[in-house]
Amino acid sequence: MSAFSLDRARSTRDAQRRLASAPGAVRTGILMRLADLLAERAGEILDANRRDLLAAAEVDLAAPLRDRLKLTEAKLETLHQGVRTLADRADPIGHTVGHTELDQGLVLRQVRSPIGVLLIIFESRPDAVVQIGSLALRTGNGVLLKGGSEARYSNRVLVDCLRSAVAAEGQAPDVVTGVEGRVAAQALLEHDELIDLVIPRGSGDLVRSIQSTTRIPVLGHAEGVCHLYLHADADPEMAARLAVDGKCDYPAACNATETLLVHRDFLQRLGPVVAALSEAGVELRCDPESRRYVPNAVAAGDQDGATEYGDLILAVRTVSGLDEAIEHIHRFGSAHTDAIVSESVEARQRFLTAVDSASVFANASTRFADGFRYGLGAEVGISTGRIHARGPVGIEGLLTTRWLLEGSGQAAGDYGPGKRQFTHRSLPSE
Numbered sequence: 361m362s363a364f365s366l367d368r369a370r371s372t373r374d375a376q377r378r379l380a381s382a383p384g385a386v387r388t389g390i391l392m393r394l395a396d397l398l399a400e401r402a403g404e405i406l407d408a409n410r411r412d413l414l415a416a417a418e419v420d421l422a423a424p425l426r427d428r429l430k431l432t433e434a435k436l437e438t439l440h441q442g443v444r445t446l447a448d449r450a451d452p453i454g455h456t457v458g459h460t461e462l463d464q465g466l467v468l469r470q471v472r473s474p475i476g477v478l479l480i481i482f483e484s485r486p487d488a489v490v491q492i493g494s495l496a497l498r499t500g501n502g503v504l505l506k507g508g509s510e511a512r513y514s515n516r517v518l519v520d521c522l523r524s525a526v527a528a529e530g531q532a533p534d535v536v537t538g539v540e541g542r543v544a545a546q547a548l549l550e551h552d553e554l555i556d557l558v559i560p561r562g563s564g565d566l567v568r569s570i571q572s573t574t575r576i577p578v579l580g581h582a583e584g585v586c587h588l589y590l591h592a593d594a595d596p597e598m599a600a601r602l603a604v605d606g607k608c609d610y611p612a613a614c615n616a617t618e619t620l621l622v623h624r625d626f627l628q629r630l631g632p633v634v635a636a637l638s639e640a641g642v643e644l645r646c647d648p649e650s651r652r653y654v655p656n657a658v659a660a661g662d663q664d665g666a667t668e669y670g671d672l673i674l675a676v677r678t679v680s681g682l683d684e685a686i687e688h689i690h691r692f693g694s695a696h697t698d699a700i701v702s703e704s705v706e707a708r709q710r711f712l713t714a715v716d717s718a719s720v721f722a723n724a725s726t727r728f729a730d731g732f733r734y735g736l737g738a739e740v741g742i743s744t745g746r747i748h749a750r751g752p753v754g755i756e757g758l759l760t761t762r763w764l765l766e767g768s769g770q771a772a773g774d775y776g777p778g779k780r781q782f783t784h785r786s787l788p789s790e
Contacts, residue, residue, distance in 0.1 A: 366554075369551065369554045372502040372504060372534050372537050375502055375531065375532035376477055379500050379502070379532075379535050382531065384453065385451075387498060387500065389529045390497050390531065391444075391494060391497060392447045394490075394494060394522060395440055395443040395447065397524060397525055398439060401517065402433070405436065405521075406431060408514045409429075412510060412512065412513050413429060416429055419510075425612075427610070429486070429510055431487065438487075441732075442738040443737070446494050446495065446737035446738065452756075453472055453473065456470070456471050457470050457789060458761075458789065459787040460786055460787060461786075461787055463770065463782055466768070467767075467787070469765075469766075470761050474758070474760075475499075476501065476556035476557070477501065478502065478503045478555070478558075478740070479503075479504045479548055479555045479559070480506065480561070481559075481561070481566070481570060482507055484508055485561065489514075489515055489518040489519055492740045492741075494737070495754060497525075497536070499759055501758055502534075503535070503536055504539050506548075515538060516538065522536040556577075557577050557578075557579055558570060558576045558579070559578075559579050560741075561740075567581065579740075579745065580742075581718075582694065582744075583614075583668045584696045585618050585619065585692065586618055586619075586697045586698060586729075587617070587619045587621055587685075587693055587698040588620055588700075588701065589679075589700045589711070590626050590701050591700060592626050593704055593707070596629045596630075596631070599632070600636040602723070603633050604637060606699070606726045606727055608640045608641075608672065609727045611669070611670060611671050612670045612671070614742060615697050615719075615727050615730060616670070616726065617674065617726045618669055618674065619676075620675065620677070621685045622677070623679060623681060627649070627650060627652075627653050634653070634654050634655070642672045643658060643673045644657050644658065645664040647665075647678055654676065660677070666692035682711065686711070686714050696742065697721070698715050698720055698726070699720070699725065699726050700723070702723070708723070718743065718751035719752075734751075734752050738754065741753055
């Protein structure tokens with residue numbers, strides 16, 4: 361990496377430490393200013409996005425990536441609302457989560473603290489710039505944003521909005537830094553002394569490639585193979601509505617439903633579900649048993665039922681019951697989001713308890729697995745890992761803790777057998 365690029369990364373580290381130590385009102389002011397800029401510069405943002413879409417059309421960008429690339433007035437309004445939600449939340453930095461008196465005049469506090477500098481590598485979706493950037497600012501983290509070249513113009517204007525909002529509150533704008541080019545991104549992955557966490561948002565291939573080429577911790581998910589299971593007693597109308605929403609609301613999203621698991625005893629009532637999905641233009645790839653109930657179905661191949669399509673394609677698999685559905689999810693799913701449709705309280709509770717995924721739903725669409733819908737304001741991504749953060753990652757997932765000890769001259773050697781004893785008395789947290 362060039363000396364200039366390394367200097368920019370070091371500048372982000374310095375700016376992050378300054379932002380983290382600033383009063384919470386400063387970070388709140390930055391977010392309020394960012395929300396204003398998104399409204400004031402909406403025309404400029406959409407114009408830049410149109411340039412990206414025109415360029416994507418010339419290179420025949422894949423449909424799922426093209427869908428993620430497109431910004432609309434509705435998407436900008438959602439981003440605006442998300443930033444406002446974050447601005448309205450209490451500042452989390454320095455919040456006491458543990459408070460212990462070790463001895464009289466010796467008090468220990470465990471407080472919320474930023475992780476440090478985040479490297480975000482994402483494909484197509486320019487809205488990630490605002491989602492991730494605003495969460496980083498709320499939590500006092502620095503962020504290096506490496507978007508795909510297909511969103512070049514959109515990313516540039518959105519990064520500029522973030523940097524302008526930071527500068528307006530007297531902070532160093534390099535706390536948010538745009539990164540362009542694969543060479544620069546690859547070089548950054550070698551510098552664990554400058555970057556504390558990598559968050560990839562994109563294809564499974566992208567995530568796996570990053571995980572295999574860096575010592576820096578990586579937070580994310582490789583795939584979104586999400587299931588909707590129709591139990592024997594499922595309401596057909598509800599099943600149809602949730603299947604269509606899960607598959608068609610945004611087929612390219614990682615929380616879109618990819619496999620429909622159907623209890624054998626529900627097959628004779630599958631008609632409304634099939635009709636609704638067919639009307640929505642969904643191609644159904646069915647196993648031999650379900651094909652008898654699905655007109656014009658496509659015979660499922662070996663990978664159907666274990667594939668993230670990102671398109672209007674849905675695998676249909678027949679299962680003998682709840683246990684087989686859970687077993688299928690654990691074997692072929694990606695531990696992202698899975699849902700059940702059932703009138704039985706017992707079946708719903710069993711599913712919610714037994715399915716080992718980051719998000720598990722009963723009688724709700726898989727599309728609810730989203731930081732904004734969870735009330736997090738936004739998300740930096742969805743984690744299917746089991747350490748630190750899981751599911752949609754919002755404010756809490758971008759924070760760690762520090763220990764602050766205030767004494768009155770005590771030494772460690774003052775304590776032990778025949779000496780002073782620790783009280784270890786819990787004190788109220790804030």
